[in-house]
Amino acid sequence: MCSTDAFIAASSIRFLLLPTAIRDRLRGLTFVQGNSVVNPGSLGDADVIAAWQIAGQTCIQVFFIRGGHNNGNRPFYPVHAKTEDTPTVLAAFIAQFYDDKPPPPQVLINSELAEQDLIAEALTLKAGRKVEVLTPQRGEKHAVVLHAETNAREALERKLAESASQAKLLDNVAQIFQMPAPPQRIEVYDNSHIMGTNPYGVMIVAGPDGFIKAAYRKFGIRGPVTPGDDFGMMREMLQRRFTRALAEREQDPDAANWPDLLLIDGGAGQLSAVQGIMADLGIDDVKIVAIAKGPDRDAGREWFYTEGMEPFQLPPRDPALYFLQRLRDEAHRFAITTHRAGRSKAVSQSELDEIQGIGATRKRALLNHFGSARGVKMAGLPDLEAAPGISRETARRVYAFFHPGVRMDSGA
Numbered sequence: 001m002c003s004t005d006a007f008i009a010a011s012s013i014r015f016l017l018l019p020t021a022i023r024d025r026l027r028g029l030t031f032v033q034g035n036s037v038v039n040p041g042s043l044g045d046a047d048v049i050a051a052w053q054i055a056g057q058t059c060i061q062v063f064f065i066r067g068g069h070n071n072g073n074r075p076f077y078p079v080h081a082k083t084e085d086t087p088t089v090l091a092a093f094i095a096q097f098y099d100d101k102p103p104p105p106q107v108l109i110n111s112e113l114a115e116q117d118l119i120a121e122a123l124t125l126k127a128g129r130k131v132e133v134l135t136p137q138r139g140e141k142h143a144v145v146l147h148a149e150t151n152a153r154e155a156l157e158r159k160l161a162e163s164a165s166q167a168k169l170l171d172n173v174a175q176i177f178q179m180p181a182p183p184q185r186i187e188v189y190d191n192s193h194i195m196g197t198n199p200y201g202v203m204i205v206a207g208p209d210g211f212i213k214a215a216y217r218k219f220g221i222r223g224p225v226t227p228g229d230d231f232g233m234m235r236e237m238l239q240r241r242f243t244r245a246l247a248e249r250e251q252d253p254d255a256a257n258w259p260d261l262l263l264i265d266g267g268a269g270q271l272s273a274v275q276g277i278m279a280d281l282g283i284d285d286v287k288i289v290a291i292a293k294g295p296d297r298d299a300g301r302e303w304f305y306t307e308g309m310e311p312f313q314l315p316p317r318d319p320a321l322y323f324l325q326r327l328r329d330e331a332h333r334f335a336i337t338t339h340r341a342g343r344s345k346a347v348s349q350s351e352l353d354e355i356q357g358i359g360a361t362r363k364r365a366l367l368n369h370f371g372s373a374r375g376v377k378m379a380g381l382p383d384l385e386a387a388p389g390i391s392r393e394t395a396r397r398v399y400a401f402f403h404p405g406v407r408m409d410s411g412a
Contacts, residue, residue, distance in 0.1 A: 043068055046106035050148035051090045052156055056082030058089045059156035061148045075155045087111050107133045110149045166208055172320040177306055179287055183260035190265050190331040191233045201237035202335045218338050231273045238277045259286055267292035271305045291328055355401045365389035377402045
């Protein structure tokens with residue numbers, strides 16, 4: 001056997017030894033790379049838009065074909081009345097989809113529209129050139145549309161399956177914490193600061209469809225926060241959140257932004273503090289749960305604290321435990337990224353900007369040496385003069401700014 005044949009044979013054996021899922025993906029990738037349905041060379045520039053409905057919900061897949069090559073695809077899940085059929089939803093989607101972008105010369109769709117010619121005319125006017133809206137019945141274009149339709153169906157089936165799984169998780173959460181019904185809105189709170197500086201609190205939200213990122217909120221803590229005063233930060237955050245929510249609820253008792261469950265990072269102390277805050281606000285219809293990390297902060301051994309129940313742990317492989325961990329971790333991630341962004345902004349904008357003659361280079365040198373604008377403010381004149389890249393004149397100017405009225409020759 002020649003060396004080439006031996007290499008091919010060895011590669012084939014290694015391929016056969018791959019796990020089934022990986023092997024299938026590699027085969028699928030090989031098919032996609034050579035499949036003219038995915039990369040229709042004769043099509044030129046076109047958008048392929050296919051809709052699929054199940055149980056009153058719709059997924060619309062859009063494939064972007066440019067120069068005969070697939071430049072990617074994206075699923076959309078438009079909100080609509082359950083009684084609206086596929087052509088109606090598809091027509092409304094196309095009108096909105098091209099509201100802020102130019103259409104390509106061809107738009108291929110999988111369902112005839114009631115006013116298809118009128119839509120094509122509107123897109124032509126918007127593009128300043130002819131745009132065709134076609135529902136192909138045969139040939140390569142038809143195959144491409146069927147491919148997009150299959151993607152829409154599979155994406156919607158996955159979404160519905162995930163929703164069913166999410167519903168089961170929420171039902172488990174309700175049973176675990178003895179709630180009367182599965183929570184439709186879960187709010188998770190966390191905060192982040194470094195020794196009291198740049199303090200931020202955050203709220204993340206989850207529900208039957210997963211994380212509701214449009215409902216996430218950031219709270220720049222306004223009150224003075226001493227190092228480690230997480231209770232103070234939580235108090236301000238919850239007071240601001242629920243003072244507004246109470247006002248909105250008074251105007252609309254059916255407001256959808258009222259939570260069923262509050263998840264707090266911490267133990268019995270945090271639970272008691274939050275219960276006190278909510279009681280002060282007159283709120284008694286929200287379930288409050290505190291989740292504390294186990295020994296050595298070991299994920300999987302968390303303790304749960306809630307009113308009317310003894311502290312307890314969930315089995316390490318319980319799906320509800322993974323779900324609650326994911327909620328907590330998402331809040332922590334959002335708190336850290338929010339704090340970092342706020343800290344970067346504080347570094348770029350500080351009292352140093354108000355000092356005449358302090359440009360970006362000297363400001364950077366001062367912040368790097370003293371760690372923060374507060375460190376610069378607290379520094380003595382000798383310390384400022386000794387800072388790398390800072391001249392004696394600049395040091396005196398900075399010191400005079402923070403200590404008006406103090407004579408430089410007074411030994412300060």
